[in-house]
Amino acid sequence: MRGHEPRSSSSCAACKLLKRRCTPTCIFAPHFRSSDQITFAKVHKVFGASNVSKLLSEVPEEQRQETVNSLAYEADVRLKDPVYGCIGAIASLQKKMLELQHDIAVARNRLLAHNAAGGVNNNNSHVLLSPLDDSPQLAAFLDLVPYSDLMLLDGSGLDAYLFDIGQPPFV
Amino acid sequence: MNPKRCAACKYLRRRCPKDCIFSPYFPPSDPDKFACIHRIYGAGNVSKMLQQIPVQTRAEAVESLSFEAKCRVEDPVYGCVGIISLLQTEIQKTQTLLARTQAEITVAQAKHSQTQVNEFM
Numbered sequence: 001m002r003g004h005e006p007r008s009s010s011s012c013a014a015c016k017l018l019k020r021r022c023t024p025t026c027i028f029a030p031h032f033r034s035s036d037q038i039t040f041a042k043v044h045k046v047f048g049a050s051n052v053s054k055l056l057s058e059v060p061e062e063q064r065q066e067t068v069n070s071l072a073y074e075a076d077v078r079l080k081d082p083v084y085g086c087i088g089a090i091a092s093l094q095k096k097m098l099e100l101q102h103d104i105a106v107a108r109n110r111l112l113a114h115n116a117a118g119g120v121n122n123n124n125s126h127v128l129l130s131p132l133d134d135s136p137q138l139a140a141f142l143d144l145v146p147y148s149d150l151m152l153l154d155g156s157g158l159d160a161y162l163f164d165i166g167q168p169p170f171v
Numbered sequence: 172m173n174p175k176r177c178a179a180c181k182y183l184r185r186r187c188p189k190d191c192i193f194s195p196y197f198p199p200s201d202p203d204k205f206a207c208i209h210r211i212y213g214a215g216n217v218s219k220m221l222q223q224i225p226v227q228t229r230a231e232a233v234e235s236l237s238f239e240a241k242c243r244v245e246d247p248v249y250g251c252v253g254i255i256s257l258l259q260t261e262i263q264k265t266q267t268l269l270a271r272t273q274a275e276i277t278v279a280q281a282k283h284s285q286t287q288v289n290e291f292m
Binding site for chain 2: 047055067073074078084094096097107108111
């Protein structure tokens, strides 16, 4: 048995593409099954097998599948959009977020205006309970979302990630 | 040897030819930019990627590759996909908030109409 290296019954997708022997300790084998050649092909085309191997060896084993998943996603997007890659997706999402912030601000102003107008009428008819007052649906609707949530829309939670991207330059 | 090699050729310790594909985008004043891209993608892959796109788009391609490489160095598990995931989560939360606010408007409008009817009666 000494010196004998058991031959893997089937090569992983990486070793198949790289035309090499797939060993039991192959770093790619748990994450690039032989049934899915395409994923590794994309990752290899964008990042290169040796870079992927280095990246995987630098993360804990339990996080390697997540790493492979994100690399595969990035590679896929880069191949579809060779100029902007994932940055195009980020720019689109930022734009969507800005539009939603605007819509929230408009809706909030409308609600404030309605409540202000309703306040005048409510004073005159506060003894008349609207049937809606006892409605659990109304209660749910009137359970105002803390507007401090809107602070998230300023991007404070994103600063750590956005690396001073500023206005999306790629849109 | 060109005394003013681009950052890529300096890093790769090679001569920087006049038609070097990297030199317009990797000035010697910013060695970290190429080092980071090389670490994640490799010089050969970047060169191939740049060759496959029109010249006028290469500067932007290099910027996007640089950003993604930085993200991957900072977060080896998720890279810039972490940003995408975070943005998608925030957008979903915001859409929910918008839907709730619009529902509140509807309820307020209905309440206002009901009050007006009561007053009329």
